[in-house]
Amino acid sequence: xxxxTVTRTVEAPPDAVRDxxxxxxxxxxxxxxxxxxxxxxxxxxxKALGLLRISLTLRVYEEDGAALAYEQTDGIFESMxxxxxxxxQDGHTEVTARTEFALDAPGGSILDxxxxxxxxxxxxxxxxxxxxxxxS
Numbered sequence: 001x002x003x004x005t006v007t008r009t010v011e012a013p014p015d016a017v018r019d020x021x022x023x024x025x026x027x028x029x030x031x032x033x034x035x036x037x038x039x040x041x042x043x044x045x046x047k048a049l050g051l052l053r054i055s056l057t058l059r060v061y062e063e064d065g066a067a068l069a070y071e072q073t074d075g076i077f078e079s080m081x082x083x084x085x086x087x088x089q090d091g092h093t094e095v096t097a098r099t100e101f102a103l104d105a106p107g108g109s110i111l112d113x114x115x116x117x118x119x120x121x122x123x124x125x126x127x128x129x130x131x132x133x134x135x136s
Contacts, residue, residue, distance in 0.1 A: 001079075002113040004120035005098045008128045012135035014067075014086045017093045020134045021068040021084055024060075030130030031123035043070065049119065056080070078102040095131065097124040 010017060021027060024043060028036045033045040035055075046055035056075035063069035063083050072080040080101040087094040099120050103113060 001100055001102045002117050003098065003100045004117045004124060005096065006121055006124040006128060007094060007096045008132070009089060009092050009094045010128075010132050010135055011092055013091070014088050014093045016135045017086055017095060017131065018067045020131050023134075027127060027130065031127045042073075076104060078104045095128060097128065099124065 024038050025036050028043065028045055033047045035044070035046040037044040041060040043058040043060065044055070045058065046053060048054075054076060056077075057073050058070040059073050060068070060070045065085055066083040067086045069081065069083040071082075080099065082097065082099040085096045085098075087096070101116060101120070103116070
């Protein structure tokens with residue numbers, strides 16, 4: 001199983017950060033997904049990644065300690081979950097975004113865990129950039 005984690009401190013209270021996390025469509029687009037369709041707790045996203053088009057169906061769910069959590073229900077991974085945890089730090093908020101994934105075809109996939117980890121970190125960083133712009 002692979003993982004990608006990004007942590008950043010933003011100059012805003014946790015409630016303001018939580019509000020931005022709740023704006024799912026622009027938040028998902030911030031990570032580079034050009035197609036985002038939301039229906040209740042289901043999110044369908046896709047984007048071009050080199051020669052590939054990556055499409056995932058996600059389900060938002062409640063996770064203890066997470067302001068937002070979602071898991072893949074259909075897509076290229078055997079499993080993939082992402083959670084965003086918030087921690088108040090002296091009037092600021094530390095945001096930790098963590099994705100854990102398992103590739104669907106170990107050893108036979110055109111995707112490599114290192115490539116996925118690097119790409120996912122870039123996506124999480126872009127989301128936290130968006131978050132910072134929205135709360136400042």
